[in-house]
Amino acid sequence: MDAGVLVFADLSSGELDDAGRGILAEGQRLASTLGAPWGAACFAGAPDEAYEAFKPYEVPQILELQSDRSDGSDASAGFDLSDYPLAQAEALAAAAHVAGAKVVLLAHTDLGSLLAPALAARLQGALFTEAVSYSREWAGLTLRRQGLGARVVEQQIWRDPPAAAVPLVLTMSPRALSSVVLSGTRPGEAVRTACSAPLQTSGCGARVTSRVPPDPQTVDVSEAEVIFCAGKGCDRETFDALCEVAKLVGGSVGVTRPVYDQGFAGFERMIGQTGKTVVPRFYLGLGISGSMHHVGGIKDSKRIVTLNIDAKAPMFPNSDEGFVADAGQVLPRLLERVRERARIKGAA
Ligand SMILES: Cc1cc2nc3c(=O)[nH]c(=O)nc-3n(C[C@H](O)[C@H](O)[C@H](O)COP(=O)(O)OP(=O)(O)OC[C@H]3O[C@@H](n4cnc5c(N)ncnc54)[C@H](O)[C@@H]3O)c2cc1C
Incomplete structure (x- = not known):
């Protein structure tokens, strides 16, 4: 050959x-x-x-x-x-x-x-x-x-x-x-x-005895496969619901600058120019306006989905799919659905 x-x-x-x-x-x-x-x-x-x-x-x-x-x-x-x-x-x-x-x-x-x-x-x-x-x-x-x-x-x-x-x-x-x-x-x-x-x-040196997949809750956000990212349009309650949804579906949590500034998450979770550059298979951004400082850090994601109350938010043209909706109303319902699926899966 x-x-x-x-x-x-x-x-x-x-x-x-x-x-x-x-x-x-x-x-x-x-x-x-x-x-x-x-x-x-x-x-x-x-x-x-x-x-x-x-x-x-x-x-x-x-x-x-x-x-x-x-x-x-x-x-x-x-x-x-x-x-x-x-x-x-x-x-x-x-x-x-x-x-x-x-x-x-x-x-x-x-x-x-x-x-x-x-x-x-x-x-x-x-x-x-x-x-x-x-x-x-x-x-x-x-x-x-x-x-x-x-x-x-x-x-x-x-x-x-x-x-x-x-x-x-x-x-x-x-x-x-x-x-x-x-x-x-x-x-x-x-x-x-x-x-x-x-x-x-x-x-042969070291031997692999077992393989442990990374925990989405703690994996470096720049290596996460699925990211739920919270923007300033998420209040504390909505943010907590988003964290639970991410946990139940095996996703990682990311935040924008204002959410980090409010102390909801650590600096290592911040995505964007000053924060981490991410390349997940799926990125869902909630209550994020779409400033260039944030978008620069997500643009290579495979699929970007956006939810914002303002149909004119600059995040929409940077997304593959978008929903005009109130995150505070959507998140509790999404969480309910995800909890229900987790219950059914657990019972099976
Ligand atoms: C040098 C420099 C570096 C920076 N680096 C970063 C960085 O690394 N990462 C970063 O994120 N930012 C960074 N920033 C800040 C950046 O410019 C923006 O201010 C920031 O990204 C805005 O975050 P946001 O979209 O969460 O908030 P906002 O711009 O305030 O947007 C909030 C959005 O939420 C929507 N909204 C409000 N209520 C609801 C609701 N109930 N449901 C749904 N949507 C709602 C609003 O319509 C709005 O579009 C940097 C700035 C500078 C100057």
Whole structure:
């Protein structure tokens, strides 16, 4: 296999998720930008149906990575590659060698951010993490990422990609990924090839014993998936109702400057220019006028829904969906509905 670009697709959940689809599409684009062949690598064990999702990206070849125990112990003892991140990095490095990869591309997810540095160390390669964009220029591949809460853009150049002696391990920020395929792509079946790496559990470092999802109540609001944000149009009672709704549906609470100033929430919950930049899948703003200082911090959210009593509030043009209503009336009714659903779910 000759893959100038090797894309790691995570199938640990048994299917290709949004980040997986996004990174495959990005691999296709990067290979086209570099004029290089490409392929994908994933850990073996996913059901055959998971590979259906690769078809739209015209992936020429998929390397299925598996452990090949070389410590003399019984393989049936249950060595599970997914428990050992360093073993995963080892297997991925072996795949990069097999593929002759010049660039290994990963989504900057929890797993991708864990694997990338270990992989770069094993390949003795260059590492660039959380890229938001790249372009091919005369000097090489220009890579960009955001810094200081998205206030600055850092730029680095990986020189002469086709001839580079040092491979590049590149992670892309999930928020910069789009699963849209290149035009002209014809969906097709990829050739799947098994790829084994000799592994020894003794050299695998830390072992994952359990995975605990982040608590939406305490997770950093900049990493929250669902945000309920309160503006000055929410009084204390409405704000408390909003917090309970967020808790019951597994969302996180955010606030605007005036709500922080009133002491309803800590500074770490404030969203906007002075506060945090957020990129949730869903953002619901209640009683928020839509000043540029706040909107600047939410504009990359996937879906923005607004509720405001004033139909002319600037927040509406910045939203995907809007409701003209009184938050003080809507919140108690919403809370009732959510409590009822939670009761039904609890009883089931
Ligand atoms: C340098 C600088 C940095 C700043 N940084 C930030 C920042 O990081 N984050 C931030 O949020 N702000 C920031 N601000 C403040 C910002 O300019 C705005 O003042 C602030 O965002 C306004 O918050 P708000 O929308 O909650 O309040 P308001 O602008 O007062 O809007 C309240 C809204 O609630 C609506 N409303 C009232 N009653 C109801 C009701 N019963 N039901 C529904 N809607 C109702 C009103 O129609 C109105 O649109 C910054 C300001 C400066 C100068």
